[in-house]
Amino acid sequence: NAGVTQTPKFQVLKTGQSMTLQCAQDMNHNSMYWYRQDPGMGLRLIYYSASEGTTDKGEVPNGYNVSRLNKREFSLRLESAAPSQTSVYFCASSGTRANSPLHFGNGTRLTVT
């Protein structure tokens, strides 16, 4: 039982390049989330998906797109990376029952130069 798996673990991009961060969960959770964590800023929600086929914007969605490919997978795409997107990105999932805790992956550390 792997929980939430994120790939890659590390990535360096040049400004303007694109990439997709992958996330998969094996807990049969309906809800999935993408957060970014920056020093002094806490974790901020980028996008979330309450169920397969639905996605909604979080607090900081600009510059990102997401795809809920199926119930297991939720990907985050940067179409044209900017230095301001240098961050650690976390994917999480949760059940639909009220008060279900979030289960996090171990993050992708992205540097945009």
Next chain:
Amino acid sequence: SQQGEEDPQALSIQEGENATMNCSYKTSINNLQWYRQNSGRGLVHLILIRSNEREKHSGRLRVTLDTSKKSSSLLITASRAADTASYFCAPSTGGGNKLTFGTGTQLKVEL
């Protein structure tokens, strides 16, 4: 959802001592959750306390909630070096599970 504010920002104690960290929030909540983050890892859920609960225990963890003061505290008793981590609170208004996290309390437990 709203963001909690953890206090202090950093805490350094000796192994065996108790560690207390606090969380304040602004509006009424449905529940409040505490998470731990070890260096280089994702957050791990520790405990959830509902708005109608005043205190909850889980192993060496004790969480209190004072809804009149809009605050919560997390007590770790008999701390160990392995408790060294950042701790985050996440107040939830119950609108789904979209949680917002502050900057956390960085706890260092020294041998």
